[in-house]
Amino acid sequence: MYIEVNNLNKTFGKFKASKEVSFTIEKGNLVALLGPSGSGKTTILRMLAGLEAPDSGDIFIDGKRVNKIAPGERGIGFVFQNYALFRHMTVYENIAFGLQVKKANKAKIRQRVEELIELVGLKGLDKRYPHQLSGGQKQRVAFARALAPGPSVLLLDEPFAAIDAKIRKELRTWLKNMIHKLGVTSIFVTHDQEEAIDVADEIIVTNLGAVEQKGTPVEIYKKPSTPFVAHFIGESSIIENAGIFKGFKDLHEDKKSIIRPEFIEIGRIEEFVNPLATDRGIIKNVSFHGSSWEISVDMKGCLLTGYRSLEKAPLKVGEEIAVLIHRLYVFDEQGTKIVENKLKVDPMPVYI
Amino acid sequence: MKKHKSHGGEPKGIKIILIGISVLFLVTMLILPLALIITQALGKGVRAYIEAITDHYTLKALQLTLLATITAVAANTLFGITAAWCITKFKFKGKQFLITLIDLPFSISPVIAGLIFVLIFGRNGLFYGLLEQFDVKIVFALPGIILATIFVTFPFVARELIPLMEAQGTDEEAAAASMGAGGFTIFWRITLPNIKWGLLYGIILCTARAMGEFGAVSVVSGHIRGKTNTLPLHIEILYSEYQFSAAFAVSSCLVMIAVIILILRNLVEWKAKKSR
Numbered sequence: 232m233y234i235e236v237n238n239l240n241k242t243f244g245k246f247k248a249s250k251e252v253s254f255t256i257e258k259g260n261l262v263a264l265l266g267p268s269g270s271g272k273t274t275i276l277r278m279l280a281g282l283e284a285p286d287s288g289d290i291f292i293d294g295k296r297v298n299k300i301a302p303g304e305r306g307i308g309f310v311f312q313n314y315a316l317f318r319h320m321t322v323y324e325n326i327a328f329g330l331q332v333k334k335a336n337k338a339k340i341r342q343r344v345e346e347l348i349e350l351v352g353l354k355g356l357d358k359r360y361p362h363q364l365s366g367g368q369k370q371r372v373a374f375a376r377a378l379a380p381g382p383s384v385l386l387l388d389e390p391f392a393a394i395d396a397k398i399r400k401e402l403r404t405w406l407k408n409m410i411h412k413l414g415v416t417s418i419f420v421t422h423d424q425e426e427a428i429d430v431a432d433e434i435i436v437t438n439l440g441a442v443e444q445k446g447t448p449v450e451i452y453k454k455p456s457t458p459f460v461a462h463f464i465g466e467s468s469i470i471e472n473a474g475i476f477k478g479f480k481d482l483h484e485d486k487k488s489i490i491r492p493e494f495i496e497i498g499r500i501e502e503f504v505n506p507l508a509t510d511r512g513i514i515k516n517v518s519f520h521g522s523s524w525e526i527s528v529d530m531k532g533c534l535l536t537g538y539r540s541l542e543k544a545p546l547k548v549g550e551e552i553a554v555l556i557h558r559l560y561v562f563d564e565q566g567t568k569i570v571e572n573k574l575k576v577d578p579m580p581v582y583i
Numbered sequence: 584m585k586k587h588k589s590h591g592g593e594p595k596g597i598k599i600i601l602i603g604i605s606v607l608f609l610v611t612m613l614i615l616p617l618a619l620i621i622t623q624a625l626g627k628g629v630r631a632y633i634e635a636i637t638d639h640y641t642l643k644a645l646q647l648t649l650l651a652t653i654t655a656v657a658a659n660t661l662f663g664i665t666a667a668w669c670i671t672k673f674k675f676k677g678k679q680f681l682i683t684l685i686d687l688p689f690s691i692s693p694v695i696a697g698l699i700f701v702l703i704f705g706r707n708g709l710f711y712g713l714l715e716q717f718d719v720k721i722v723f724a725l726p727g728i729i730l731a732t733i734f735v736t737f738p739f740v741a742r743e744l745i746p747l748m749e750a751q752g753t754d755e756e757a758a759a760a761s762m763g764a765g766g767f768t769i770f771w772r773i774t775l776p777n778i779k780w781g782l783l784y785g786i787i788l789c790t791a792r793a794m795g796e797f798g799a800v801s802v803v804s805g806h807i808r809g810k811t812n813t814l815p816l817h818i819e820i821l822y823s824e825y826q827f828s829a830a831f832a833v834s835s836c837l838v839m840i841a842v843i844i845l846i847l848r849n850l851v852e853w854k855a856k857k858s859r
């Protein structure tokens with residue numbers, strides 16, 4: 232493991248910003264730290280970089296304990312939440328700073344900076360000041376500046392937060408390719424799950440200062456280990472007592488469970504092959520969702536959300552319809568379980 | 584025809600009245616006194632004027648004022664930067680208290696400030712015995728004047744820097760630190776260039792105040808001509824000795840210095856705005 236973090240704790244006054252944070256990261260991986268605002272993502276990143284000292288716990292990079300090592304000696308590049316470019320320095324000077332501090336010789340600095348400017352596509356802008364750059368360009372400068380001293384680990388704090396939605400997608404693909412090309416182990420913070428799923432090799436989900444789950448995007452999505460992760464990743468409705476629904480009678484009445492929109496099917500009763508497995512509900516809301524209708528249904532007091540193909544007959548608010556719950560997540564001490572609808576037998580066999 | 588309105592939507596009449604009041608106020612409170620100083624200074628002719636400002640005691644007083652000002656400004660610049668750095672870049676208990684403390688000289692009458700030094704270092708003061716032993720004189724001597732000036736002008740630089748540095752945050756410093764820059768490099772290459780205009784502005788204000796300080800210095804100086812008399816004190820003595828035109832002549836020197844400082848101040852302000 233290239234980065235290993237064991238039981239990090241950090242308090243600010245009485246507030247616990249990190250609680251027993253542990254995780255490992257493989258060399259060359261691009262990992263997302265995903266969590267709601269205030270969940271301690273920046274704090275973890277700052278402790279890794281040495282800008283904040285943990286109260287307890289160990290940080291290992293490449294097998295070496297770095298707790299006592301100064302920030303500049305850890306071989307870490309840091310891209311700050313709002314870039315923190317040196318405002319009175321040009322693009323060139325910004326990128327050169329880290330090398331000058333390390334007392335590299337002038338010719339070498341020039342060569343390296345020019346190489347980086349080329350790499351991040353900022354050719355011709357080297358004499359500009361930060362306030363003369365667009366958000367995307369600033370981000371590229373921050374990226375190049377962090378890379379200049381040749382770090383083995385790159386930390387990025389919400390690298391796309393200040394960039395408008397359209398360029399963001401383009402930029403994150405660029406960043407992903409760049410990081411993989413350079414092979415530098417990277418952690419980036421985000422509170423946008425789509426971004427994390429899109430870019431990261433692995434995701435670490437944080438909540439209230441603790442790590443909830445770590446895994447590949449698919450694992451996190453398919454096998455959330457806590458209700459928080461299930462609810463935070465993807466869309467979902469929380470059901471307090473799943474036992475009341477058809478096909479889930481075996482579940483305890485008060486079992487807490489989570490249903491994703493893609494787990495349910497909403498339609499008129501005649502559309503279903505086995506109507507026995509369906510429950511009745513009243514449509515509360517219908518909204519256009521780009522490629523499908525997003526429909527909210529009130530069913531036995533629970534509000535469920537599902538999608539419906541645009542090809543099917545449109546449904547109206549207030550209509551009584553049938554809902555088939557294919558499966559749902561149930562949580563217990565061991566983690567998540569996926570429970571399938573018991574009444575949903577195979578469609579009737581068809582003989583030719 | 585429609586009535587024309589000014590920007591604020593006020594009728595024209597009110598605008599004229601408001602401007603008139605302001606101008607009248609400025610003329611009576613500023614222009615007239617300044618004009619008076621010049622005419623009075625030249626009341627006995629140009630020769631008398633030149634004589635007055637090149638008088639031995641005047642030159643001594645000017646020297647002392649400059650010395651006290653330079654020392655006080657240097658000390659307060661150093662202190663101001665240190666205090667502003669501590670307050671904005673670190674977290675610690677009693678921060679708010681420190682900020683209040685820095686403001687103290689603004690709310691204390693300068694005379695009281697002077698008295699404080701007399702009480703501490705004077706004949707009946709706490710440290711008098713100790714100072715006597717080493718033959719150091721503070722009150723009624725140069726050190727007292729400098730201390731009093733420092734005390735009175737002490738908030739200017741810090742007050743100017745704290746909001747500026749607060750607004751700039753610590754991200755750039757953290758970025759530099761993460762690249763391995765040491766404390767001194769960070770200050771010299773990151774912080775200082777970012778605050779230079781604000782700093783200069785604070786220094787100029789501090790200088791202006793230090794040059795003109797009367798109250799606190801008056802208490803600790805002892806008014807020894809040619810030795811512990813600063814320019815403002817010298818003017819007062821001349822005036823109380825009925826040497827009116829000499830007093831005004833020396834005053835005009837201070838006014839001139841003030842005008843130069845004012846111009847510098849505006850220049851810096853304009854530069855600072857441009858560099859944003």
Ligand SMILES: Nc1ncnc2c1ncn2[C@@H]1O[C@H](COP(=O)(O)OP(=O)(O)OP(=O)(O)O)[C@@H](O)[C@H]1O
Binds near residue numbers: 248
């Ligand atoms: N220097 C500090 N002093 C006091 N509290 C702090 C400090 N830094 C962070 N905190 C607190 O710690 C918690 C976690 O902060 P952190 O910045 O790590 O959150 P985050 O996950 O990065 O949030 P965001 O997505 O909003 O950036 C917050 O509640 C914050 O108020």
Ligand SMILES: [Mg+2]
Binds near residue numbers: 272273274312388420
């Ligand atoms: Mg953050």
